[in-house]
Amino acid sequence: xxxxxxxxxxxVAVAGVYVIFSDTIIEPIAHPRxxxxxxxxxxxxxxxxxxxxVLDHQHNLLWEVKTDDESIHDGYWTYSWYDHGLGKANFGDxxxxxxxxxxxxxxxxxxxxxxxxxxxxxxxxxxxxASLIQPxxxxxxxxxxxxYFAHIKKGDYxxxxxxxxxxxxxxxxxxxxxxxxFHSGEVVSLPYRNAAFVILVSDITGTYSHTQLSSRDTxxxx
Amino acid sequence: xxxxxxxxxxxxAIFAITLxxxxxxxxxxxxxxxxxxxxxxxxSGQVHNLHLLSASLLLSLSVYYLYFRMSIGRVTSQSxxxxxxxxxxxxxxxxxxISGLLNYFDLTPEHIVSLHYxxxxxxxxxxxxxxxxxxMQFGCKAFKKILLMSSKHVPYKLLAALSxxxxxxxxxxxxxxxxxxxTPISTQVLMEIDGLANEPQWQxxxxxxxDTANGANFANGHTQVQIKALSNQHETFFLFRWxxxxxxxxxxxxxxxxxxxxxxxxxxxxxxxxxxxxxxFAVMLSNSCDIGADGTxxxxxxxxxDKPANWHGKGYHASLDGKVRDLWHWKAVRTNDMVLADDNYxxxxxxxxxxxxxxxxxxxxxxxxxxxxxxxxxxxSPSSITPKRLPTHSGNDDKPVLPWFGSQPxxxxxxxxxxxxxxxxxxxxxxxxxxxxxxxxxxxxWHDGFWTLxxxxxxxxxxxxxxxxxxxxxxxxSAFDSSQIAHTRHQRAIKLRYSL
Numbered sequence: 001x002x003x004x005x006x007x008x009x010x011x012v013a014v015a016g017v018y019v020i021f022s023d024t025i026i027e028p029i030a031h032p033r034x035x036x037x038x039x040x041x042x043x044x045x046x047x048x049x050x051x052x053x054v055l056d057h058q059h060n061l062l063w064e065v066k067t068d069d070e071s072i073h074d075g076y077w078t079y080s081w082y083d084h085g086l087g088k089a090n091f092g093d094x095x096x097x098x099x100x101x102x103x104x105x106x107x108x109x110x111x112x113x114x115x116x117x118x119x120x121x122x123x124x125x126x127x128x129x130a131s132l133i134q135p136x137x138x139x140x141x142x143x144x145x146x147x148y149f150a151h152i153k154k155g156d157y158x159x160x161x162x163x164x165x166x167x168x169x170x171x172x173x174x175x176x177x178x179x180x181x182f183h184s185g186e187v188v189s190l191p192y193r194n195a196a197f198v199i200l201v202s203d204i205t206g207t208y209s210h211t212q213l214s215s216r217d218t219x220x221x222x
Numbered sequence: 223x224x225x226x227x228x229x230x231x232x233x234x235a236i237f238a239i240t241l242x243x244x245x246x247x248x249x250x251x252x253x254x255x256x257x258x259x260x261x262x263x264x265x266s267g268q269v270h271n272l273h274l275l276s277a278s279l280l281l282s283l284s285v286y287y288l289y290f291r292m293s294i295g296r297v298t299s300q301s302x303x304x305x306x307x308x309x310x311x312x313x314x315x316x317x318x319x320i321s322g323l324l325n326y327f328d329l330t331p332e333h334i335v336s337l338h339y340x341x342x343x344x345x346x347x348x349x350x351x352x353x354x355x356x357x358m359q360f361g362c363k364a365f366k367k368i369l370l371m372s373s374k375h376v377p378y379k380l381l382a383a384l385s386x387x388x389x390x391x392x393x394x395x396x397x398x399x400x401x402x403x404x405t406p407i408s409t410q411v412l413m414e415i416d417g418l419a420n421e422p423q424w425q426x427x428x429x430x431x432x433d434t435a436n437g438a439n440f441a442n443g444h445t446q447v448q449i450k451a452l453s454n455q456h457e458t459f460f461l462f463r464w465x466x467x468x469x470x471x472x473x474x475x476x477x478x479x480x481x482x483x484x485x486x487x488x489x490x491x492x493x494x495x496x497x498x499x500x501x502x503f504a505v506m507l508s509n510s511c512d513i514g515a516d517g518t519x520x521x522x523x524x525x526x527x528d529k530p531a532n533w534h535g536k537g538y539h540a541s542l543d544g545k546v547r548d549l550w551h552w553k554a555v556r557t558n559d560m561v562l563a564d565d566n567y568x569x570x571x572x573x574x575x576x577x578x579x580x581x582x583x584x585x586x587x588x589x590x591x592x593x594x595x596x597x598x599x600x601x602x603s604p605s606s607i608t609p610k611r612l613p614t615h616s617g618n619d620d621k622p623v624l625p626w627f628g629s630q631p632x633x634x635x636x637x638x639x640x641x642x643x644x645x646x647x648x649x650x651x652x653x654x655x656x657x658x659x660x661x662x663x664x665x666x667x668w669h670d671g672f673w674t675l676x677x678x679x680x681x682x683x684x685x686x687x688x689x690x691x692x693x694x695x696x697x698x699x700s701a702f703d704s705s706q707i708a709h710t711r712h713q714r715a716i717k718l719r720y721s722l
Contacts, residue, residue: 024531050600069600140587140657147577
């Protein structure tokens with residue numbers, strides 16, 4: 001009888017230990033291409049935030065992350081394409097300029113701010129920006145990794161490719177710039193005067209501190 | 223032969239009771255969080271089917287056992303102790319079967335909603351007093367006595383009959399639905415979606431009443447839902463009315479503390495907020511009517527081996543049969559001012575996203591062209607947050623939705639609010655939803671302890687994420703009282719019946 005009792009107690013104990021140690025740990029899985037970076041240049045794990053930039057391991061670039069906080073990086077602001085006399089100045093809409101906005105304004109402000117420790121922000125090339133295109137993972141989302149590039153709109157985003165011959169309804173304007181449309185995942189040519197969105201990019205220079213990017217800060221939790 | 227029949231019945235009963243208890247306790251984890259401590263021992267996935275199947279077997283066995291005992295009498299001799307314990311087992315099992323059937327048919331009176339659960343606990347007690355004591359007394363011989371019989375003595379005809387009865391019972395019970403008769407109206411009739419239901423057509427509409435149970439914060443977890451429906455050739459109008467003594471419009475409110483702004487919450491970090499959340503109402507639609515929310519309920523912390531676990535341990539909704547279930551999700555704060563219900567759906571398992579902490583399996587929103595509500599924090603953290611906007615004057619700091627025109631972007635210099643100040647966490651950044659997600663117009667109105675919700679949608683929307691409204695459509699309804707996911711539920715689907 002005692003032996004049977006001890007065996008049954010043992011069975012209950014084994015079940016108890018199994019219950020205690022079988023809990024599923026939920027952990028993030030690193031993205032194969034992107035890493036979140038804080039405004040101060042620290043790397044975060046996938047569920048940490050807030051993040052201001054995304055490190056693109058494929059192209060060794062740092063991408064600006066749009067926001068919805070009405071800062072200069074707000075995703076709702078639009079810009080006409082303009083670069084030191086080429087293009088059309090101040091034909092977009094934003095709140096941070098007295099006049100209206102163009103791409104040069106955002107680049108200037110972002111470099112002054114030294115976003116993510118970088119001061120070489122620029123418009124992406126057509127190749128760089130088009131490389132972000134990927135089919136949406138959820139209905140109605142733009143053609144981009146929306147979990148890293150939040151607040152990207154389903155619209156046109158300027159590239160640095162200018163002096164492009166315009167076709168069809170824009171032919172009379174002669175020249176414009178290339179843009180990537182994240183609603184359709186296509187590259188289009190637009191007049192400089194169009195109010196389009198912008199996501200800036202920065203080359204990670206040799207002097208940039210990679211140790212900052214490789215360190216995993218766990219102090220910020222979601 | 224009597225002994226063989228007894229062994230067959232006893233073995234089948236062990237199997238059915240074990241399966242019923244394990245699947246039943248898994249279902250009970252939705253409302254009894256303490257059961258999550260033994261969740262590792264419970265099955266996960268589509269356990270509602272398992273529960274109904276084992277209950278069908280148990281019911282078949284019980285009926286046959288009653289006949290067997292009445293016609294043949296006692297097979298085994300028992301001590302007085304075991305006779306008393308067996309009597310306890312029979313009573314518990316009878317109560318459990320009857321209360322389970324009442325639950326399934328949505329007929330359980332409000333104050334005995336938990337009877338099924340407690341009778342199941344009594345069965346566990348019975349098993350200990352019965353089986354464990356026998357094992358203590360006889361050791362392995364007890365198993366030989368109740369499990370072994372020669373193959374030539376197996377009552378195959380009885381085994382086949384019981385299997386057949388179980389299968390028939392399972393499919394019969396699973397096929398039963400409620401019926402909601404929809405009153406036809408002319409396309410000329412103007413219905414205003416205002417939550418007031420003061421159009422005369424509502425007075426003439428058929429009223430269907432269903433008890434829903436097991437929701438957080440409702441008295442005994444229960445609320446009764448009255449449903450009416452009207453339809454013309456193009457649209458169907460629904461009127462839902464349910465008791466909710468508290469009008470909950472505080473949706474994760476922000477509060478100023480000595481350490482800064484914090485989100486008031488009780489479970490939100492695990493995506494199971496049950497205190498500081500708006501009231502909600504959900505309607506699921508499908509063109510099939512099966513148990514377990516049409517097979518979309520997959521319970522457990524990690525019901526899908528190759529997908530992430532959920533934080534609350536309760537489960538997911540997903541359609542694994544390739545069909546889409548429609549889900550209308552009215553929210554008293556976030557969508558009511560838009561005069562919309564959030565048009566969502568339950569589809570196949572979504573691909574997990576590296577950057578998203580909450581995986582939602584098959585529960586997703588329809589796509590939208592524009593429009594949004596946003597949360598009034600720059601980044602959520604349980605310790606502190608920074609609001610996106612602050613009110614420009616004091617009249618706007620206690621509104622359920624912080625108005626855009628009446629607030630300004632957050633700046634430290636403007637954050638002069640005293641400790642204890644409350645602030646809405648919901649902002650309408652732009653217009654109401656437009657596109658697929660805005661297919662369902664809805665407006666709720668709370669008065670004297672009742673929500674009244676008027677809702678309308680086109681019978682055909684052309685969206686691949688919507689389910690057409692016709693005589694093949696079944697619906698399920700759920701009320702949420704200040705809770706994020708802990709909604710009430712009913713078992714049988716409600717089939718729509720149009721007379722057009």
